[in-house]
Every structure is written in C-alpha cells, then in structure tokens.
Amino acid sequence: MIGAHLAEQLATERHEVALFDVAYERERFASQFKQIRGDITKGNDLDKLPANTDIVVHCAAISRAELAERQPERCMNVNVIGLDNIVRWSLRQKAVPHIIFASSREVYGNPDTLPVPESQLRQPRSTYGRSKALGEALLAYYGTGHNQPYTILRFSNVYGSVHDLPERVVPAFARNALSNLPLTLFGGEQVLDFVYIDDAISGIVQLIDGISRGRKEVCNATYNICSGRGISIGEVARLTKAACASDSEIRSLASREFDARAFVGNYSKARADLGYGPSISFEHGLSLYLSKLRGGKSLA
Ligand SMILES: NC(=O)c1ccc[n+]([C@@H]2O[C@H](COP(=O)([O-])OP(=O)(O)OC[C@H]3O[C@@H](n4cnc5c(N)ncnc54)[C@H](O)[C@@H]3O)[C@@H](O)[C@H]2O)c1
Numbered sequence: 289m290i291g292a293h294l295a296e297q298l299a300t301e302r303h304e305v306a307l308f309d310v311a312y313e314r315e316r317f318a319s320q321f322k323q324i325r326g327d328i329t330k331g332n333d334l335d336k337l338p339a340n341t342d343i344v345v346h347c348a349a350i351s352r353a354e355l356a357e358r359q360p361e362r363c364m365n366v367n368v369i370g371l372d373n374i375v376r377w378s379l380r381q382k383a384v385p386h387i388i389f390a391s392s393r394e395v396y397g398n399p400d401t402l403p404v405p406e407s408q409l410r411q412p413r414s415t416y417g418r419s420k421a422l423g424e425a426l427l428a429y430y431g432t433g434h435n436q437p438y439t440i441l442r443f444s445n446v447y448g449s450v451h452d453l454p455e456r457v458v459p460a461f462a463r464n465a466l467s468n469l470p471l472t473l474f475g476g477e478q479v480l481d482f483v484y485i486d487d488a489i490s491g492i493v494q495l496i497d498g499i500s501r502g503r504k505e506v507c508n509a510t511y512n513i514c515s516g517r518g519i520s521i522g523e524v525a526r527l528t529k530a531a532c533a534s535d536s537e538i539r540s541l542a543s544r545e546f547d548a549r550a551f552v553g554n555y556s557k558a559r560a561d562l563g564y565g566p567s568i569s570f571e572h573g574l575s576l577y578l579s580k581l582r583g584g585k586s587l588a
Pocket of ligand 1: 347351366391393442445
C-alpha cells in the first residue's frame with residue numbers, strides 16, 4: 289500500500305519511478321510508471337531493477353504481525369534475506385543507490401516511556417518486530433563496513449488507504465461498521481499511534497528531497513514517522529462506529545501475546561531534519577477514509 293501511494297505521488301512530481309513487487313498493483317498504474325514483477329528473496333530478480341537508480345524505497349515485506357507469527361521462516365526470508373539481497377544488488381551498482389528502509393514502531397516492543405524517541409532501546413515482542421530490528425542491524429552493518437548509504441523510517445500504524453490490507457484494524461473496523469457487523473478488539477486498552485497515509489507519504493517525500501539535496505544528517509539516520517498521539521483500540525472502534533452511524537456491537541477478546549501494550553511516537557527528530565509534521569487528525573483522517581470507501585472503492 290505505502291509503496292504504491294508513494295509511487296503515485298513521486299510520479300506527479302515528475303520523478304522517474306519503477307515499482308518492483310512480487311504482485312502487480314492491478315492495472316491502475318499501467319501508464320504512470322514502470323512495473324517490474326520480481327521477488328526480493330530471489331537475488332537474480334533484482335537485476336531487473338533499473339541500473340541508474342538513485343534511491344530505493346524498500347517497502348516490500350511480510351507486513352502483518354499476525355501472519356509473521358504463523359509463518360516466521362517466511363517472514364525472516366522476505367524481511368531479512370530479501371533486504372540483504374537488495375543491499376547486495378545495490379553494492380554491485382556503479383553509483384550505489386541510497387536505501388530507505390520501511391521499518392516499524394514494532395521494533396520498540398513495549399516501551400518504558402511515551403512518547404518514544406528513536407534513541408529508545410529496541411525490545412521487539414513480535415516476530416515481525418524482530419525481523420525489522422534485524423533489517424535495521426543489517427543496514428548498519430553494510431552502512432559502516434561497505435559505505436551503503438541508508439535511512440530508516442519507523443512507521444507507526446499507517447491508515448487511510450483503500451488499498452490497505454483488509455485485516456488491519458482501521459479497514460476491518462470500517463468495513464464491519466459500514467455493514468453493522470461486530471467490531472472485534474483484542475484487548476481494547478491497547479494504545480496505538482495512527483498516522484494518515486498522506487502524512488506518511490509526505491515524510492518519505494521529504495526524506496527523498498533531503499537525500500537529493502545532499503543533506504548529510506539524513507544519511508544513516510533513523511526517524512519515527514508517526515502522529516505523536518495515542519488512541520486506544522477501544523476508542524478507534526467507538527469513533528468508527530459513531531462516524532458510520534453504525535449499530536455494530538463492539539466485542540472484546542483476550543489481548544494477543546505479540547501485541548505491544550502502548551506506542552506513541554515522538555517525531556521531533558523528523559521535524560528537525562526533514563520538516564516532517566502530521567497534519568491530519570485521526571478523526572479527520574477517519575472521515576476522509578470512510579468517504580473514500582463510501583465512494584465505492586473496494587477494500588481489496
Ligand atoms: N502499513 C503500516 O501501518 C506499516 C507500519 C509500519 C511499517 N510498515 C512497513 O512499511 C512497508 C510497507 O507497508 P504496507 O502497509 O504498504 O505493506 P503491504 O503489505 O501493503 O505491502 C508490501 C508489499 O510487499 C510485496 N512483497 C511481499 N513479499 C515480496 C517479495 N518477496 N518480493 C517482492 N515484493 C514482495 C507485497 O506484494 C506488497 O505489495 C512494509 O515494509 C511494512 O512492514 C507498514
């Protein structure tokens with residue numbers, strides 16, 4: 289989802305863009321930019337990437353924590369070995385591209401204090417979070433030892449795209465609320481930081497701009513891309529139900545072992561270095577998202 293939205297945005301800014309994915313993003317992009325079908329776990333597939341690439345924004349991943357718990361080997365293969373293949377490809381290029389790595393707030397696990405700065409100790413609880421922490425370590429290894437330039441973006445929970453995975457909390461609540469079906473919470477007290485898709489894309493574009501201008505401070509740096517506001521999952525359910533004027537029942541199940549209890553990010557560093565700042569409140573973002581859904585676009 290994030291990669292496709294970013295590609296659309298960059299194409300409107302007249303960047304030359306190629307999307308590399310194991311699955312095509314339907315026909316909606318056909319004329320806008322080059323699409324390459326390939327698997328990052330197969331090193332040779334990466335040779336299909338354009339040779340003169342300046343920046344790789346690495347978004348490909350097993351991105352669902354629940355799927356990663358069920359299939360840890362697949363998660364490790366895509367999220368860590370896949371990244372290793374990308375860096376090896378990058379180091380083979382005449383001019384080594386800058387790699388932007390889409391990491392996650394899941395690397396923090398259950399942080400001791402909120403809001404969480406990038407300097408906070410990483411204690412991932414989930415398989416997915418550990419795979420992202422390994423990816424970050426891998427980039428530090430190649431960055432120091434092989435001069436591979438990189439930047440890590442730790443996203444909080446990104447929402448607001450009609451192309452989001454339907455299992456994620458906001459799409460699942462929205463879909464069910466619009467159909468008056470129950471909204472299921474896994475321990476509704478969990479507090480998360482939700483950042484609207486347009487704000488997340490702005491953060492990446494601002495970083496690309498900084499890299500293109502040769503800003504040294506963004507090189508080999510890590511940034512939180514988040515909203516800075518915590519909302520409980522129970523509150524997300526109530527807000528979604530109210531915004532949809534829905535009769536949905538809100539059901540609570542036991543919390544899941546791998547879920548963090550609370551995350552709220554601190555984005556001061558991204559604001560200082562990139563000029564990043566979220567501009568869309570959760571309530572506004574939710575209403576924009578629901579309008580898109582009501583406009584008839586599918587959740588798939
Ligand atoms: N969406 C969020 O809330 C969020 C939060 C934190 C971090 N992230 C990270 O940001 C990145 C993008 O997230 P997203 O929400 O767009 O995820 P997504 O699951 O929608 O997109 C991931 C893409 O990777 C592709 N992919 C999977 N395996 C591949 C392989 N072996 N080779 C090539 N492509 C492959 C998929 O086809 C998919 O298009 C991911 O790395 C994710 O872990 C996302």
